[in-house]
Every structure is written in C-alpha cells, then in structure tokens.
Amino acid sequence: MQVVSPIREHLVTGGKTYHDVTEDISRQVEGPVTKEWKVVFTVALLVLAYGGYWVYQTWWYGLGNWGLNKTVGWAWDITNFVWWVGIGHAGTLISAILLLFRQKWRTSINRAAEAMTIFAVLCAGSFIFFHMGRPWLAYWALPLPNTFGSLWVNFNSPLVWDVFAISTYLSVSLLFWYIGLIPDLATIRDRASGIRKTIYGALAMGWTGGARAWARYEDVSLILAGLSTPLVLSVHTIVSFDFATSVIPGWHTTIFPPYFVAGAIFSGFAMVQNLMLITRVVYKLEDYITIEHIGLMNKVITLTGSIVGVAYITEFFIAAYSGVQYESYAFINRATGPLWWSYAAMMTCNVLSPQIFWFKKLRENIVVSFVIAVVVNIGMWFERFVIIVTSLHRDYLPSSWTYFTPRMGDIGDYLFTFGFFFVCFLLFAKFLPVINMAEVKAVLKSSSEKTDKK
Amino acid sequence: MAHKKYILGVFDDEDVVLHAVSDVREKGVNIHEVYSPFPIHGLDHALGYKRARMGVPAFLFGITGTSLAFLLTFWTLGWDWPMNIGGKNFIPFPTNIPIVFELTVLLASYGMAFTFFGMEKLSPVSKPIIFDERITDDKFVMAIEVSKNSVSEEDITGFLKSTGATEVNIKEI
Numbered sequence: 001m002q003v004v005s006p007i008r009e010h011l012v013t014g015g016k017t018y019h020d021v022t023e024d025i026s027r028q029v030e031g032p033v034t035k036e037w038k039v040v041f042t043v044a045l046l047v048l049a050y051g052g053y054w055v056y057q058t059w060w061y062g063l064g065n066w067g068l069n070k071t072v073g074w075a076w077d078i079t080n081f082v083w084w085v086g087i088g089h090a091g092t093l094i095s096a097i098l099l100l101f102r103q104k105w106r107t108s109i110n111r112a113a114e115a116m117t118i119f120a121v122l123c124a125g126s127f128i129f130f131h132m133g134r135p136w137l138a139y140w141a142l143p144l145p146n147t148f149g150s151l152w153v154n155f156n157s158p159l160v161w162d163v164f165a166i167s168t169y170l171s172v173s174l175l176f177w178y179i180g181l182i183p184d185l186a187t188i189r190d191r192a193s194g195i196r197k198t199i200y201g202a203l204a205m206g207w208t209g210g211a212r213a214w215a216r217y218e219d220v221s222l223i224l225a226g227l228s229t230p231l232v233l234s235v236h237t238i239v240s241f242d243f244a245t246s247v248i249p250g251w252h253t254t255i256f257p258p259y260f261v262a263g264a265i266f267s268g269f270a271m272v273q274n275l276m277l278i279t280r281v282v283y284k285l286e287d288y289i290t291i292e293h294i295g296l297m298n299k300v301i302t303l304t305g306s307i308v309g310v311a312y313i314t315e316f317f318i319a320a321y322s323g324v325q326y327e328s329y330a331f332i333n334r335a336t337g338p339l340w341w342s343y344a345a346m347m348t349c350n351v352l353s354p355q356i357f358w359f360k361k362l363r364e365n366i367v368v369s370f371v372i373a374v375v376v377n378i379g380m381w382f383e384r385f386v387i388i389v390t391s392l393h394r395d396y397l398p399s400s401w402t403y404f405t406p407r408m409g410d411i412g413d414y415l416f417t418f419g420f421f422f423v424c425f426l427l428f429a430k431f432l433p434v435i436n437m438a439e440v441k442a443v444l445k446s447s448s449e450k451t452d453k454k
Numbered sequence: 455m456a457h458k459k460y461i462l463g464v465f466d467d468e469d470v471v472l473h474a475v476s477d478v479r480e481k482g483v484n485i486h487e488v489y490s491p492f493p494i495h496g497l498d499h500a501l502g503y504k505r506a507r508m509g510v511p512a513f514l515f516g517i518t519g520t521s522l523a524f525l526l527t528f529w530t531l532g533w534d535w536p537m538n539i540g541g542k543n544f545i546p547f548p549t550n551i552p553i554v555f556e557l558t559v560l561l562a563s564y565g566m567a568f569t570f571f572g573m574e575k576l577s578p579v580s581k582p583i584i585f586d587e588r589i590t591d592d593k594f595v596m597a598i599e600v601s602k603n604s605v606s607e608e609d610i611t612g613f614l615k616s617t618g619a620t621e622v623n624i625k626e627i
Contacts, residue, residue, distance in 0.1 A: 017592065018491060018591065018592030019591060019592040022491075022590075022591045022592065143526060143530060146535060151535060151537065152530040152531060152534065152535055152537070153530075154531070154537070154539055155527045155530070155531055155546075155549065155550055155553055156539055156540075156542065156546055156549040158552075160553070161552040161553060161556075164552065164553050164556040164557065165552065165556050168556040168557070168559055168560045171560060171563075171564070172559060172560065172563045172564075175563055175564065175567050176563075179567060182576070183491075183492070183590065186590045187491070187590040187591060189590075190584065190587040190588075190589070190590045190591065191587075191591070202578040202579070203578070205571065205576040205577055205578055205580060206575065206576055206577065206580030206581065206582035207576065207582065207590075208489060208582045208583065208584060208585075208589070209489045209490055209491060209589050209590055210487045210488070210489055211487060211488045211489070211490070211494070211497045211498055211501055211503070212487065212498065212501075212503055212506075212574075213574045214490065214492075214493040214494070214497070214498075215493070215497075215498035215503060215505075215506040216506040216508055216570055216573065216574065217493065217570070218493050218506070219506040219507070219508040219509070220508050220566060220567065220570045223508055223509055223512050223566060224563055224566070224567070227512070227516075227559050227562055227563050228559075228563075230555075230559070231556075231559050234552070234555060234556070238552055241552075437491075438491060438492040438493075439492070441491055441492040441592075442492040442493060445468070
C-alpha cells in the first residue's frame, strides 16, 4: 500500500518507469568513457601527482617544509584533517539518520554522498600520517604489546580515541555503502556480458533479489542505520575532544562536541550539494536530483549554518561571562588580532551567506546553490583554521608570539588530498551507479510524477 | 544433479504480485520464492516467512565488542603495565567509553553483515540461480517448483495468469 502525499513535490520527475530508472543510471556505467571525463580525470591526476611530489618532500625532508614554528605547532595539517572529516559526515548522515526519519528524498543522493564520505575520510586519514613526522612509526598509535617498540597506548588520550573513531567510521561507512551497492551491482551484472559480467558478478556476490533476502537486507540496513547514527555523532565529538580536553584557551570548551557535529553536517551537505549539482548536469539526471532535492539540501545547510552561528556567539559570550582573562583574550584576539581576516571570512561564509536561502527563489536556484556551497566549504575551512591557529599563535609568553604563514609544503599536501578525492570520485562515478536504483524504484510509485496522472 | 522444473510467473507491478502471492498460496500452491528488483513491504509476511531478526547477531556481536574493549583497556593499562597518567586511576572508566563504544559498533556492524552474507550465501564466488535477468531491472517473478506441489502444472499456470502474471515461463535448472 503506497501513500501519496498531496503536498510533497515529486522526487522523480518525467514519468519514469522502473525500466527507465535502470536505463538512465546504468547508462553511464556501461557507456564508453566520455571526453569530458578523460579531461577532468587527467586534471585530477595531475593535481594528485603534483601533490604527491610535496608529500614526498614532507616525508623525505620532514615537517620543515611546512610553515609551522615553535609557537604554532599545528596549523594546516589539522585544519585540513578536521575539514575533510567534517565533509565526510554527510554521507552516513544522509543514509543513516534520514533513513531512520524515513525521508524518501535521500534515495537519489545517498549513494554519491556515501562514496564521497569514504573518500573524504581517507583524505582526512592521510593528514594524520602527514603530520606524524615519522609516519613509519604510525603503528605506535595502535594498541600493540610493549615489545613492538612503545608502551601500550594511553587509552585516556583523545588522540587514541580518534584512531578508533576514524577507523571504525571508515570501516562501517564502507560496509554500509557496499551493502547498498549489492542489488545495483546485480542489476549491472544481469545487463552485462563477458569479462564485465564476471567482475560485476563477483562484486554483486550472487544477489538474486529473493523475498527472504530482501527482508533480511532491509533489516540489516535499518540496524546499520541505527548503529551508524550515534557513530556519526561520536566521530566528530571525538575529533572535537582533541581540542576540548586540552587546556589551551579557545580550545578548552564544553560546547565543542555539538558545535563540531553541526559544522560537520554543514560542510558535508555543502560538498554533497556541489558534487550532485555537477553529476546531475554531466549525467543528465535532472529527473532524479530535482530542484526539490536541491531546496531540501539548502534547508539543511541553512539550519546547520545557523546552529554553527549560534555556537560562535555562545563561545564569545561564555568567554566574556567566565571572567577568565586568558579565555577572553583568546576570543578578542581571534576577532581583532592579526588573523582577524580569517575570523571575518569564517563569520561571513558560514553564518551570513546561507541565510539567503530563506528566499525560495534563491534556494531553488542552481547557480546560487552551487556558489553558496563552495562559499560554505571555504568558510568551514577557515573555522578550523581560526580555532587552531588563532588559539596558538599568541600563547602565554608574549616574547614567543608569532604569525603563521603557510609554505609550499602545506599547500602541496592539501592539493594532494584534492587530487586523491577527485580521482576516487571520478572512478566511482564512472564504474559504479551514482544513484541507488533499487531504492529509487522503491519510492517511484509513491513519489513520481506518473502516479498522479493515473 | 537432477534437473528441477520451475514455473515462473512474471509480473509487472509490485502490488499485483503482492496480492497474487496471497491468492496463489490460498489455492494450496507452495511458492519457492518471489524475486523483485526492490524490497516489497509485506511480501515476507504474505509468503509466511518469519520476521527477519538480524538484530540478534548484531546484539551478540555488539556485546562481544563491548566486552573485548573493556578487556583490552582494563588489562593493558590496569594489569599488564600500569601507567601513572596525570595521577588518574589505572582503570579510568569514563575515559575508556569512546573506545568501548567504537568497538561495539564495529563488531556489531561487521558481525551482522557477515552473518547476513552467510545466511544468504553471498560471496564473490557464489553461483546464483538467476531465473530471469529482468528481475534486477523491472520484473517481479514468482518461482514455483513443480515437484514440490501436488497441484498440476496447468492449474498453477492458470492461477498465475488469473492473478495478473503477464508471462508464465517454464525453466529447468
């Protein structure tokens, strides 16, 4: 029994049938590699290669390639790490929390968002290795017996929590994404022939679509969603503990966990918005990723942007209200000190810019949505830069006060992750279905344009 | 292996197949399985399957993860090599919670997923029986094994046609 809501906009337009869905989505997997794809892929590979050169520099010659100094010991590395982890929150959020809330509009965007999540978390993880200085000793972060070189890890440390949180998040996101892919891989298997059939057949693991399998599959998806929901919230909470459990003014704040989680959803949705707007045009998926989807994404962006704005103001208020002069100074220095421009960029991009989405016309405008999504991601990068660098660059001893200027090593390593991210995303978009066909088919009857005409 | 003969009713619509399942079962026909491109809610109930209870393995693996995490953190820093960290307890319960939570989720997810793969015999080398290649596209197929039914082939074909099947095929596997 399907219920058709009279007030909801259609999630699939153009009167698609089940077969149309299969055709439209499988087309890009089955067709030849397009010229545009080759061009973009080459650019991404070049960026990756150039960034790779700087990663080599960083590892061979050490962290002296970065702009760090004795006062600012953490800058772009951790900024980029937190930025990528934040972006990596949208995918599992869309598939897990929106599944629990029974939001049908997630079906068209969840697959690409989950893929994006995995690649973003891998990018974040690479910064952990970059900033270690001696990455060949990275296994010291794992709880290995003392004979392996170090003592047991300190389980009281938020950095060890991070190791567990990020690796669990990556593993579970990968699992969730793959389980979602199985029925669609079977669709491609059944349409393919030759070597493609063997490869996609192995990937589809012998899925046949029997009723018993579907019932268990749905149960597995629901429980995974239930497990992933607190997991998503825990990951950025634990990332925020890296700062919140320290005693640095500007970091030692109890508001950090919810503030970081809201910021993560905010930047993640902005990145999904960017990628989906491009995919929709390139793959001609306007009937699946509709203006309705874009509008809904923008609403989430506005909501989370406003939550982040409230958090910024609360931080400021609490710093003043606490009466702790170090805390107050950290915040006054943030807004008016030598790095004021980064604070201004953060405030403008994150708090002010999404507010234009209160107007329906702008919310449903594709160009405006794209631009604001880029602006939000710039703003969220500055948020992490502000938190990390402005809290460090003027420490307790005025003689060691300094400024931070990035060097080519910082920029090159950041470019490396961009190259990596887009290479992965392009490969995904070419070889795997970018939209979850099975789930779109399942909502087709209740949410497509055709139903009304019947 | 002896060949098994199946009658396949091919349907175009999920609501039609859902009603057809109830009708065909009322006639005393034993249905092998119903295949569909996406999950149909209520189909497992109509086929008389027990409710899927994947929560059981998830819980059992989850509780294993919780126990292992407690064991790991307590044993390493409590017994094996107690370390004085900021004068805190050797077994600081609250600061171990993140580790315990993450390992619980990790084991519950992977344990449940691999239990599911095992139950459905899903693996990269499995050779599935595909009754119709359009199942993963847009067709709903009801498979009935002839040898497991006392009802005659003609009657089954008739039932399928009368409940809305657009095609009825015979397949021997």
